[in-house]
Amino acid sequence: MDFSIRTATLEDCKDIARMILELAEYEKVLDQVKVTQKDLEQDGFIKNPFFHGIVAEVPEEHRTIEGHIKVGYALYFYSYSSWKGRAVYMEDLYVMPDFRGMGIGKALMSKVAQLGLAAGCSQLNFTVLDWNKPSLDFYLSQGCTDITASIGYHCLRCEGDKLEQLAKGSA
Amino acid sequence: MDFSIRTATLEDCKDIARMILELAEYEKVLDQVKVTQKDLEQDGFIKNPFFHGIVAEVPEEHRTIEGHIKVGYALYFYSYSSWKGRAVYMEDLYVMPDFRGMGIGKALMSKVAQLGLAAGCSQLNFTVLDWNKPSLDFYLSQGCTDITASIGYHCLRCEGDKLEQLAKGSA
Numbered sequence: 529m530d531f532s533i534r535t536a537t538l539e540d541c542k543d544i545a546r547m548i549l550e551l552a553e554y555e556k557v558l559d560q561v562k563v564t565q566k567d568l569e570q571d572g573f574i575k576n577p578f579f580h581g582i583v584a585e586v587p588e589e590h591r592t593i594e595g596h597i598k599v600g601y602a603l604y605f606y607s608y609s610s611w612k613g614r615a616v617y618m619e620d621l622y623v624m625p626d627f628r629g630m631g632i633g634k635a636l637m638s639k640v641a642q643l644g645l646a647a648g649c650s651q652l653n654f655t656v657l658d659w660n661k662p663s664l665d666f667y668l669s670q671g672c673t674d675i676t677a678s679i680g681y682h683c684l685r686c687e688g689d690k691l692e693q694l695a696k697g698s699a
Numbered sequence: 700m701d702f703s704i705r706t707a708t709l710e711d712c713k714d715i716a717r718m719i720l721e722l723a724e725y726e727k728v729l730d731q732v733k734v735t736q737k738d739l740e741q742d743g744f745i746k747n748p749f750f751h752g753i754v755a756e757v758p759e760e761h762r763t764i765e766g767h768i769k770v771g772y773a774l775y776f777y778s779y780s781s782w783k784g785r786a787v788y789m790e791d792l793y794v795m796p797d798f799r800g801m802g803i804g805k806a807l808m809s810k811v812a813q814l815g816l817a818a819g820c821s822q823l824n825f826t827v828l829d830w831n832k833p834s835l836d837f838y839l840s841q842g843c844t845d846i847t848a849s850i851g852y853h854c855l856r857c858e859g860d861k862l863e864q865l866a867k868g869s870a
Contacts, residue, residue: 548781561782562821571785576747578786579779605778608750610719610791611732612858614742615749617788620781634868641857641866650733651858652865658851671861676853680829682845683852686812687783687822690842694823695812697805 529590529630533639536581536601541568543598544581551622555657572603579605579619582639584632592626599627602636606647615651616644637670655683700761700801704810707752707772712739714769715752722793726828743774750776750790753810755803763797770798773807777818786822787815808841826854 536544545565552561571578584600591597600623607617618640623633644652652672656663668674675681686694707715716736723732742749755771762768771794778788789811794804815823823843827834839845846852857865 552782557782563781563784567784571779576777578777578784603779603781605776606747606749607776607778607788608742608774608790610734610774611723611728613734613738613749617778619779638865638868641862645862645866650862651856652862653854653856655852655854658853664853664855667855670857671865672855672857674853675856676847681826681854682829682835682847683824683826683854684835684838684843685822685824685846686841686843691812691816691821691823694809694842695816697809 529586529627531584531586531599531627531630531632531635533582533584533635536572536583538569538573540581540583540598540601541565541572543583543596544568544601544603546596547598547601547622547624548620550624551620555660577605579603580643582636582643584623584627584636586627592624596624599624600632600636602640604640604643606644606649607653609651612650614647614649615653616640616647616649618652618654621654633666634670700757700798702755702757702770702798702801702803702806704753704755704806707743707754709740709744711752711754711769711772712736712743714754714767715739715772715774717767718769718772718793718795719791721795722791726831748776750774751814753807753814755794755798755807757798763795767795770795771803771807773811775811775814777815777820778824780822783821785818785820786824787811787818787820789823789825792825804837805841 542565552558581603602621603619607615609615713736723729752774773792774790778786780786
């Protein structure tokens with residue numbers, strides 16, 4: 529099946545918000561999603577955007593029963609390694625189930641790598657949930673290394689009241 | 700001991716580069732550090748910087764034998780969670796060994812949290828090496844959660860030749 533990958537625009541936020549919910553459902557964390565179409569519009573399409581996006585589109589004749597032609601997306605942002613310098617972080621990569629196995633996920637990821645290299649980045653970083661074996665296997669097959677398994681990187685997070693307390697110096 | 704925390708400027712890059720090497724030595728990865736003072740100047744002080752920095756300074760009378768008064772730093776950048784929206788990522792947090800136990804690390808981290816909240820972020824994210832128990836314990840004491848241990852987040856990375864291949868679609 530033909531498909532195309534292009535930079536996401538403001539008009540894609542509705543479909544990206546829909547697919548974020550689909551991905552969260554797959555990852556069993558639907559109740560955790562607070563991001564709305566409006567948030568995406570406000571956070572990704574301002575002067576110093578918090579993220580960038582790309583979308584995968586199929587021709588009209590392959591649209592879904594619901595009428596969707598945007599069937600995949602990736603969100604990314606630029607980051608920094610104090611060892612290696614410029615890096616790109618892929619926050620999300622998603623392809624709708626009926627459109628998997630056609631190379632769309634690989635093409636989206638390849639595009640993020642291209643954009644990163646063009647911006648002078650030497651690393652592509654992202655996270656995956658350890659029970660999500662199909663994704664983990666896919667990423668490993670694409671030349672990625674699980675640096676939690678190999679060198680012991682653990683992800684830490686502070687949020688909610690704890691973050692407020694930390695900011696006040698009262699943790 | 701008195702100390703102050705302030706936004707890093709171009710003139711701080713020499714000291715930050717020095718402390719990046721000190722931290723890498725502690726983390727036993729000195730050979731991995733490619734970032735130079737010049738890289739920091741170029742990547743952190745352009746129109747859309749790849750990172751932001753803050754430094755901790757002590758008064759002249761407490762300078763080190765080598766004459767340093769900049770004794771700690773944190774690097775951070777803004778990021779995005781497709782579930783929770785705006786987030787801040789702390790890339791590095793370091794305090795020189797002779798200046799630990801005085802609250803400088805806590806103050807640096809608190810400042811990153813403040814800056815994140817001020818920018819509308821609801822999460823502070825970072826990584827720690829699992830063998831670095833003193834750091835891990837410190838972060839947990841500050842209200843952070845180890846989301847690798849609790850929900851199985853693994854960090855993945857693609858770099859070097861593998862990243863080039865991924866970008867070419869030939870992985």
